[in-house]
Amino acid sequence: MKLVFKTPAKINLGLFILGKRPDGYHDLETLFQMVSLYDTVELESRENKIELVCDDPKVPTDESNLMIRAARRLQEAVPGKKGLGCRMVLKKKIPMGAGLGGGSGNAAGVLIGLNRLWDLNLQSDELLEIGAQLGSDIPFFLCAPSALGEGRGERLTPLQPPKKFHVILVFPRVSMSTAEAYQALNFSLTKNAKNINILREFFSQSNIASLGAHLHNDLEPVVIKRLPVIASIKQKLDSLNADGVLLSGSGSAVFGIFESSQKAEKAYARCCEEDWDTFLTETVSSFSEFMPEDLLNYP
Numbered sequence: 001m002k003l004v005f006k007t008p009a010k011i012n013l014g015l016f017i018l019g020k021r022p023d024g025y026h027d028l029e030t031l032f033q034m035v036s037l038y039d040t041v042e043l044e045s046r047e048n049k050i051e052l053v054c055d056d057p058k059v060p061t062d063e064s065n066l067m068i069r070a071a072r073r074l075q076e077a078v079p080g081k082k083g084l085g086c087r088m089v090l091k092k093k094i095p096m097g098a099g100l101g102g103g104s105g106n107a108a109g110v111l112i113g114l115n116r117l118w119d120l121n122l123q124s125d126e127l128l129e130i131g132a133q134l135g136s137d138i139p140f141f142l143c144a145p146s147a148l149g150e151g152r153g154e155r156l157t158p159l160q161p162p163k164k165f166h167v168i169l170v171f172p173r174v175s176m177s178t179a180e181a182y183q184a185l186n187f188s189l190t191k192n193a194k195n196i197n198i199l200r201e202f203f204s205q206s207n208i209a210s211l212g213a214h215l216h217n218d219l220e221p222v223v224i225k226r227l228p229v230i231a232s233i234k235q236k237l238d239s240l241n242a243d244g245v246l247l248s249g250s251g252s253a254v255f256g257i258f259e260s261s262q263k264a265e266k267a268y269a270r271c272c273e274e275d276w277d278t279f280l281t282e283t284v285s286s287f288s289e290f291m292p293e294d295l296l297n298y299p
């Protein structure tokens with residue numbers, strides 16, 4: 001049997017960092033939204049061996065890759081099952097080092113796919129637990145197209161997806177690691193009266209203009225300081241009538257949201273003239289937009 005499915009990118013419409021934890025991570029509140037830029041994953045059973053190939057030579061295909069680590073964790077979760085193995089093929093479209101969660105989405109896809117392919121019957125809370133151990137953003141990709149994330153980002157409350165809107169993603173082809181972005185954070189700069197609740201309110205009302213006006217990311221100033229091109233991208237999207245513009249996660253991709261498809265298409269064409277990687281996407285409202293229905297019915 002061979003399973004083929006897509007895994008989406010995400011943006012953070014809000015990212016509020018509440019404080020540093022004893023374990024080195026940061027407590028945060030974030031509003032996650034899946035968007036329609038996809039990698040493709042193929043999974044096929046193999047005896048014992050776990051193997052990954054990818055069409056992008058920049059993607060490591062060794063044991064450091066989250067897809068391999070996810071497969072290993074599943075093997076460990078069912079020590080009684082012998083001979084589990086797989087060949088995984090990854091076709092990459094989501095840029096790496098962009099804050100778009102591409103690698104996390106791939107790993108979540110492996111957890112869902114191998115649970116089926118290997119007939120493991122792990123429950124969704126077990127997959128969420130394994131996902132959280134592998135990376136803070138992975139549980140979101142197992143959970144819902146729109147969700148509030150708390151704790152490290154792994155404690156999730158699914159949200160009703162809003163009316164679809166358009167999202168332009170712009171990747172400047174330079175990056176800063178997530179760990180570096182968090183380390184550079186200066187808490188005296190992040191204290192502000194804004195919080196996630198107002199964003200949630202506009203999100204639930206599908207009020208895109210007000211949502212756009214209240215986008216917020218506490219990591220943005222420190223990442224812009226290191227990568228000034230982000231400020232230029234923000235300016236460009238702003239001048240092209242985006243309803244809101246923000247750095248996604250720890251960057252370095254910037255996104256602009258648009259209610260109007262005409263404005264989005266026009267802005268997309270203009271951004272494509274620049275030396276950046278630009279994608280025109282829309283918000284995802286259901287897993288069935290990217291995964292076969294039968295894969296979604298895991299217990």
Ligand code: C5P
Binds near residue numbers: 137
């Ligand atoms: O969980 P993940 O491996 O994606 O996190 C990468 C790095 O980002 C962590 O090692 C940590 O430095 C930082 N991080 C953090 N607080 C979070 C999430 C990530 O400090 N909530």
